Amino acid sequence: MTEKLNPKKIDDSEQLLISNTIQLDSVVQLLIEKGIFSKKEYSEMVDKVLKEYQKGE
Numbered sequence: 001m002t003e004k005l006n007p008k009k010i011d012d013s014e015q016l017l018i019s020n021t022i023q024l025d026s027v028v029q030l031l032i033e034k035g036i037f038s039k040k041e042y043s044e045m046v047d048k049v050l051k052e053y054q055k056g057e
Contacts, residue, residue: 032039 028042031037032042037045
């Protein structure tokens with residue numbers, strides 16, 4: 001038997017995901033502005049990590 005989804009839980013999860021995404025983007029932008037790494041380096045790392053996750057599937 002499948003459990004019915006609670007719209008409140010979905011809304012809370014969506015808000016948490018949006019909040020985490022905004023926070024992560026803010027940290028990345030700040031690190032780029034401070035010169036810790038470049039946008040290119042960040043993009044390359046995202047691609048690398050994504051490929052690693054896809055290998056594990």
